[in-house]
Amino acid sequence: MDTANPQYLTSHLERIEAEGFTILPNAIDTDLIRTIKAELAPYLQGLHPGRNDFEGLYSERVYALLSKAPSIAKIIEHPDVLAILDRLLPVDYLLSAALAINVHPGETPQPMHIDDNAGNLPFARPRAHFGVSTIWALDDFTEDNGATEVVPGSHRWAEDRQAKEDEIRQIIMPAGSVVVFLGTLLHRGGANRATTDRLAITPQYCMPGLRQIENMTLAVPPTRAGQYSKKIQELLGYNTIDPGFMGYVDGVHPQRLIDPDYQGRRARGLDSPGLASFADAHPPQ
Numbered sequence: 001m002d003t004a005n006p007q008y009l010t011s012h013l014e015r016i017e018a019e020g021f022t023i024l025p026n027a028i029d030t031d032l033i034r035t036i037k038a039e040l041a042p043y044l045q046g047l048h049p050g051r052n053d054f055e056g057l058y059s060e061r062v063y064a065l066l067s068k069a070p071s072i073a074k075i076i077e078h079p080d081v082l083a084i085l086d087r088l089l090p091v092d093y094l095l096s097a098a099l100a101i102n103v104h105p106g107e108t109p110q111p112m113h114i115d116d117n118a119g120n121l122p123f124a125r126p127r128a129h130f131g132v133s134t135i136w137a138l139d140d141f142t143e144d145n146g147a148t149e150v151v152p153g154s155h156r157w158a159e160d161r162q163a164k165e166d167e168i169r170q171i172i173m174p175a176g177s178v179v180v181f182l183g184t185l186l187h188r189g190g191a192n193r194a195t196t197d198r199l200a201i202t203p204q205y206c207m208p209g210l211r212q213i214e215n216m217t218l219a220v221p222p223t224r225a226g227q228y229s230k231k232i233q234e235l236l237g238y239n240t241i242d243p244g245f246m247g248y249v250d251g252v253h254p255q256r257l258i259d260p261d262y263q264g265r266r267a268r269g270l271d272s273p274g275l276a277s278f279a280d281a282h283p284p285q
């Protein structure tokens, strides 16, 4: 995507609004794909097949990715993806999940689902999305190797509407491409009828006030988080959000666990707009 050209961003946002998803073809190069595959290789030895139909009995999943395969940070904070997320989620959105899914030959279709269930909050669909997901193809997604399948327009559907087979569309895209979709879009991993694997990575992002699907600050503890950019640290949850303190640990900013010298806004003499607006909304009695 040419992020300098606002028309590209607008057209992706329009597609997401209309269909619930958009595809960014060839967003990373083969060198990065090769590096990520090499980092993941020790964890994809066929020893840990999925435990149920959702994980996929003929699939392997790798979790806690930023503690295992550091190059994956490059796709989690890919500027083209973040440019879209910045328009779809409130500031300070979080990384909710980030996992690799290697779909082996023989895999059957995954159950159709949405990604932003948000702990069963009592808001039935149709509703606003609580999250946005991405699925990166590290192998070509083809007609028969288990390409992700989506149901265009289902981000507007009511809770009980089921997709018919002719409403499902395969995401066929070359390795290095990414599909970005709303958390309310119905989708699933496809059946792998080919003779080769289909490797994907799915970073999923959520509103800042929600619980992350993976407990990210335990999956990527401060000693590991310290090797990444500030943006990745914030996405993991080493941040606080307005009104000023949600996310604190032991009364201090969680960045202090990574950098003991970290100075918060007030120590730096900056306004804390969140605290100000919180105080306005809750005047002392």
Ligand SMILES: O=C(O)CCC(=O)C(=O)O
Pocket (backbone or CB within 6 Å): 054, 101, 110, 115, 135, 146, 147, 148, 149, 187, 188, 189, 190, 200, 202
């Ligand atoms: O593997 C895929 O293509 C989709 C996986 C997925 O949607 C999930 O596990 O949440």
